[in-house]
Amino acid sequence: MTTPGGTVELKDIVFPDQANHYGTLFAGHGLQFMAKAAFLAGRSLARRDVVMAGVTGAEFLSPIPVGHVLTLRAWVSRVGRSSMTVCVTGLAETLGAPQEEVLKGVFEMVAVDAAGRPVPIDRSYLDKETA
Numbered sequence: 801m802t803t804p805g806g807t808v809e810l811k812d813i814v815f816p817d818q819a820n821h822y823g824t825l826f827a828g829h830g831l832q833f834m835a836k837a838a839f840l841a842g843r844s845l846a847r848r849d850v851v852m853a854g855v856t857g858a859e860f861l862s863p864i865p866v867g868h869v870l871t872l873r874a875w876v877s878r879v880g881r882s883s884m885t886v887c888v889t890g891l892a893e894t895l896g897a898p899q900e901e902v903l904k905g906v907f908e909m910v911a912v913d914a915a916g917r918p919v920p921i922d923r924s925y926l927d928k929e930t931a
Contacts, residue, residue, distance in 0.1 A: 806845030806876030806884075810837050814866050814892075824863035825870070830890070831858060833872055834905040838886040841874035842909035845884060846921045850909040853883065858905040868892045871899065882918040883910045 810833075818829040835852060842850040864870060871891045878885035890903030913919045 805847070806841055806879075806886075808837055808840045808844060808872075808874050810840070810872045810874075812870050812872070814864050814868050814870060816866050819866050822863065824865050827860055830860060830864070830903055831855075831905075833870060834858065834874075834888045834890065834903060835907065837872040837874035837888050838905070838907035838909060841876055841886050841888075842884055842907075842911075845876045845879065846909075846911040848911050848913075848919070850884075850911050851916065852907055853910045854908040856885075856906045856908060858903075860903060862892070862900060862902045864890075864892045864902050865894075868894050870902075872903075879921060879923065881920050883908060884921070885909075 820826045874888040888905045891899040892902045893899040
């Protein structure tokens with residue numbers, strides 16, 4: 801089964817150098833994880849490089865202790881002329897325990913050319929995927 805363009809899933813583990821003084825994931829690293837997933841989902845859909853234009857929401861629902869595996873799922877929920885909205889969720893798990901939703905974010909991404917200027921997203925192949 802192939803994954804539709806604009807969706808990605810990443811896995812990572814929380815290491816001590818990514819933790820705050822409480823031994824849980826530092827929020828800045830959590831944002832970095834989510835931003836990477838949003839970038840990859842946006843690039844997959846646009847089939848070109850993208851940049852972040854904004855974060856319209858980021859929630860840290862629960863602390864993520866060092867050693868937990870973090871699964872980030874990102875998908876494009878809206879496509880405009882050159883911009884798109886990417887939703888990201890983060891699920892944490894440790895051995896023997898069920899996954900728990902711990903992060904959520906909504907990112908605005910823009911397709912760009914080599915000079916970093918916004919360019920239209922080619923939507924022709926998007927219509928074929930949904931047909």
